[in-house]
Amino acid sequence: GENVEQHPSTLSVQEGDSAVIKCTYSDSASNYFPWYKQELGKRPQLIIDIRSNVGEKKDQRIAVTLNKTAKHFSLHITETQPEDSAVYFCAASEGFSGSARQLTFGSGTQLTVLP
Amino acid sequence: GAVVSQHPSRVICKSGTSVKIECRSLDFQATTMFWYRQFPKQSLMLMATSNEGSKATYEQGVEKDKFLINHASLTLSTLTVTSAHPEDSSFYICSARDRRGANGYTFGSGTRLTVV
Numbered sequence: 084g085e086n087v088e089q090h091p092s093t094l095s096v097q098e099g100d101s102a103v104i105k106c107t108y109s110d111s112a113s114n115y116f117p118w119y120k121q122e123l124g125k126r127p128q129l130i131i132d133i134r135s136n137v138g139e140k141k142d143q144r145i146a147v148t149l150n151k152t153a154k155h156f157s158l159h160i161t162e163t164q165p166e167d168s169a170v171y172f173c174a175a176s177e178g179f180s181g182s183a184r185q186l187t188f189g190s191g192t193q194l195t196v197l198p
Numbered sequence: 199g200a201v202v203s204q205h206p207s208r209v210i211c212k213s214g215t216s217v218k219i220e221c222r223s224l225d226f227q228a229t230t231m232f233w234y235r236q237f238p239k240q241s242l243m244l245m246a247t248s249n250e251g252s253k254a255t256y257e258q259g260v261e262k263d264k265f266l267i268n269h270a271s272l273t274l275s276t277l278t279v280t281s282a283h284p285e286d287s288s289f290y291i292c293s294a295r296d297r298r299g300a301n302g303y304t305f306g307s308g309t310r311l312t313v314v
Contacts, residue, residue, distance in 0.1 A: 185247055
């Protein structure tokens with residue numbers, strides 16, 4: 084099955100700086116890679132996702148890059164703000180088409196943005 | 199957008215009792231529902247995949263007789279924790295994919311189960 088590794092487990096940055104979280108996956112069949120932000124006791128919130136036919140995607144201060152050859156993808160948050168502080172999870176799925184497949188999650192990154 | 203309603207949000211039960219958690223897809227048909235468990239400060243771990251009209255598929259190490267899953271309709275899936283013990287205390291969350299929205303997975307709001 085799929086195995087997703089995520090680093091770092093904790094990340095502290097100064098407000099306004101950039102934050103980068105990296106994930107690797109093992110299953111070359113995976114073709115969908117979402118990133119979630121989860122606040123304590125709440126459901127994961129999708130912040131950005133990317134499919135395997137795209138190398139990079141950006142949405143305002145958030146961007147995701149995907150390297151299919153190396154099987155890794157990264158989340159980039161620029162101009163960080165205190166409200167960006169949360170746990171971030173990457174995930175992978177072979178769910179681009181056809182039947183829904185489960186998401187395999189990374190271990191999570193606790194991001195703290197220091198004011 | 200797609201919404202999955204999950205109830206209850208919090209439940210406290212005594213050891214040995216059973217607890218049922220419901221997930222309903224409100225505006226789409228969820229032929230497949232995924233059930234995850236999340237312990238404090240840990241990731242979401244898939245417990246089982248629930249398919250409408252058929253038996254659920256359980257992940258290795260998850261007891262199917264303890265975690266009963268029923269997916270009787272295209273909009274409702276339930277997880278029953280039977281004979282709950284304190285070690286079953288966790289955050290349980292369901293997820294389904296709305297095919298109308300590309301690959302988006304929609305999550306329920308989660309259930310915080312505390313077994314005393």
